[in-house]
Amino acid sequence: MIIPRHSTKELILKHDAGVMEIRQEPFSKLRLMYFQNGSTSNENSVELRIILDEGADLNCFFGMLGGMASRLVVETRLEGIGSRVRQRTLYFGNGEQSFIMISNTVLSGRETSAEIESKGILAGSSQARFDGNIHIQQTAKQSKGRLDEHTLLLSPHAKMNAIPGLKIDTNDVKATHAASMTRVDDEQLFYAESRGIEEHEAVRLIAEGFLAGLYKDMPFMENMHQLIQEKIWQL
Amino acid sequence: MTATLNYIKDLNRETLDKANSTHYMKGARKGLSRELVEYISKEKNEPRWMLEHRLKSLEVFLKKPMPSFGPDLSGLDFDDIIYYAKPGEVTNAHSWDQVPEDIKRTFERLGIPEAERKYLAGAGAQYESKNVYHRLKEKWSKVNVIFEDMDTALQLYPELVQQYFMKCVTMHDHKFAALHGAVWSGGTFIYIPAGVNVNQPLQAYFRMNASSMGQFEHTLIIVEKGAQGNYIEGCSAAKYETPSIHAGLVEIFVKEDARFRYSSVENWSRNTYNLNTKRAIVEKNGVMEWIGGNMGSGCTMLYPCSVLRGEGSSADHLGIAFANTNQIQDTGAKVIHVAPNTTSKVVMKSLSKNGGKAVYRGLLNILKGAKGAKSQIKCDALILDDHSVSDTVPDMKIAENDVSIGHEASVGKISEEQLFYAMSRGLCEDEATALIVNGFIEPIVKAMPLEYAVEMNRLIELEMESAGAVG
Numbered sequence: 001m002i003i004p005r006h007s008t009k010e011l012i013l014k015h016d017a018g019v020m021e022i023r024q025e026p027f028s029k030l031r032l033m034y035f036q037n038g039s040t041s042n043e044n045s046v047e048l049r050i051i052l053d054e055g056a057d058l059n060c061f062f063g064m065l066g067g068m069a070s071r072l073v074v075e076t077r078l079e080g081i082g083s084r085v086r087q088r089t090l091y092f093g094n095g096e097q098s099f100i101m102i103s104n105t106v107l108s109g110r111e112t113s114a115e116i117e118s119k120g121i122l123a124g125s126s127q128a129r130f131d132g133n134i135h136i137q138q139t140a141k142q143s144k145g146r147l148d149e150h151t152l153l154l155s156p157h158a159k160m161n162a163i164p165g166l167k168i169d170t171n172d173v174k175a176t177h178a179a180s181m182t183r184v185d186d187e188q189l190f191y192a193e194s195r196g197i198e199e200h201e202a203v204r205l206i207a208e209g210f211l212a213g214l215y216k217d218m219p220f221m222e223n224m225h226q227l228i229q230e231k232i233w234q235l
Numbered sequence: 236m237t238a239t240l241n242y243i244k245d246l247n248r249e250t251l252d253k254a255n256s257t258h259y260m261k262g263a264r265k266g267l268s269r270e271l272v273e274y275i276s277k278e279k280n281e282p283r284w285m286l287e288h289r290l291k292s293l294e295v296f297l298k299k300p301m302p303s304f305g306p307d308l309s310g311l312d313f314d315d316i317i318y319y320a321k322p323g324e325v326t327n328a329h330s331w332d333q334v335p336e337d338i339k340r341t342f343e344r345l346g347i348p349e350a351e352r353k354y355l356a357g358a359g360a361q362y363e364s365k366n367v368y369h370r371l372k373e374k375w376s377k378v379n380v381i382f383e384d385m386d387t388a389l390q391l392y393p394e395l396v397q398q399y400f401m402k403c404v405t406m407h408d409h410k411f412a413a414l415h416g417a418v419w420s421g422g423t424f425i426y427i428p429a430g431v432n433v434n435q436p437l438q439a440y441f442r443m444n445a446s447s448m449g450q451f452e453h454t455l456i457i458v459e460k461g462a463q464g465n466y467i468e469g470c471s472a473a474k475y476e477t478p479s480i481h482a483g484l485v486e487i488f489v490k491e492d493a494r495f496r497y498s499s500v501e502n503w504s505r506n507t508y509n510l511n512t513k514r515a516i517v518e519k520n521g522v523m524e525w526i527g528g529n530m531g532s533g534c535t536m537l538y539p540c541s542v543l544r545g546e547g548s549s550a551d552h553l554g555i556a557f558a559n560t561n562q563i564q565d566t567g568a569k570v571i572h573v574a575p576n577t578t579s580k581v582v583m584k585s586l587s588k589n590g591g592k593a594v595y596r597g598l599l600n601i602l603k604g605a606k607g608a609k610s611q612i613k614c615d616a617l618i619l620d621d622h623s624v625s626d627t628v629p630d631m632k633i634a635e636n637d638v639s640i641g642h643e644a645s646v647g648k649i650s651e652e653q654l655f656y657a658m659s660r661g662l663c664e665d666e667a668t669a670l671i672v673n674g675f676i677e678p679i680v681k682a683m684p685l686e687y688a689v690e691m692n693r694l695i696e697l698e699m700e701s702a703g704a705v706g
Binding site: 160 | 619641646
């Protein structure tokens, strides 16, 4: 698929999207959304390869909520000068669900910028792997990369494997990453309980708050919120 | 102390790269075989179990594949390496005067005697494969602290050695652990009995001096219940045309309520493959601290590991790596949280310059049952020019939810503002750069014993100079 020069496009993908290749021509804007909300007995796999030309702007959001075993591969190449990507991934696992998410972002153009963020909740015996990598090549002078991976673990049977990798081949750049894995904080629980909120309810509130920041400025926020609410009520 | 400081002032790359002419025994030969392993064992008059362990390790070595990750090791020719050699006739001279003149010169260049006189409870220096100088202050031997070279320890305390030897890192761990098991020679043995606090650091220096030489020293440290200790080692090698290999192994057993700090500065010459394995097993409420500096060698693969096996145990990893021209510093830290309420902290800093490649490769593994585990990992990289490389590969595996884990990393160049500020105070650009680099590594250097910290600063300055960056 080609996103023509100077155009703006919105794209919503379903879990049967398969393998897709997209080229964003100079100064095109793409807002891409993908929802994996299929039945929890499905296996599915989506692979996206996106190339950005000069000044292209990509804002993408991946919601990984359904499916039994889901795989998401996103490969973004920022080849054009000043191209930029903001990529957000949200995952929410319960029961026996498993997610494998692989995100490779390669910056080769000058003054490019990549902001890659993932946030997820794992409950029940669910498990997830987020293998993120930002590669800033020698030609990508004055580029910026940020990689954030945060997980809230709600059950002692959930498993998380996070690999936030950076490969930096030159010095005139800025690259950071941060990762955290936490459970519901005892203090937060205590605070909620002292306000008369039961533990179960408090966990739901905290879970909701943990994810909310990730999608609050997206246009489809209402739908996303509803899907997350459904998952939260299953806790 | 003045003497030590003078030595450090005079220290340059050449001093460390320069080989001494040493007479080797005729038995030294290249290549690895069953005969060689049997020869080493016989030469050292080892007990039967050790020979068997060596032979079994050799079998494992031949079967194991090369590591599937990290730098390219194809320049390593296992048939072109001398696995065992010993200089002259000297073994374990307990007085400095008895050490032969030329060996003494090397150590003097390295500052060992001064350091020992001033600070250290005993210094064991490994020259090639045999320990030539080893002494322990009477005070410590009176309270039954053992500080011996590994070969002597095997003769004097065979049961103690057998109980712990390669129980922390087994021959099945990886190819180079198996190689080590087959041809290990020399190293240090430390035993600190229950409740004893050795408040002075114990020190050893290892140096390779022959071409295509392998250095396979074994360091075995046992810190009994409630005991405390501190060990420092330094490593260097002369420079030759053919590559050498260092596949040492460090095993540390930190028992209940015990505390141990292990510091090392590794400055092997540029054509050394430094494939070192270091691991500690920490029991209940024990504390293990690792402090390391990697400046030398062409290719380093070194990931000190702490296994937090006892409840409430903790590990602290501090490290600096400097990758210059044609160097790959693939280093990091591994922490395995096995028991509840264990904590770990990792702080790593790396510098890369002139096309050098610095890699942080970490593993944090929180096993099921390690409730209340806490871990903080921070790695910062400074890239000093536009063609040097820094990679960060942290792997975090979490199988427990009652945990708190944080990881941060940043990669970048020296900030223009800092540089501008320093220069506005009258420093030239090179001086300002050196100042900022010193500030960057300071938290780690600060944790080192004085003369090592001075040496480390000096070595880093040398690295900066070798590219003409510091006037």
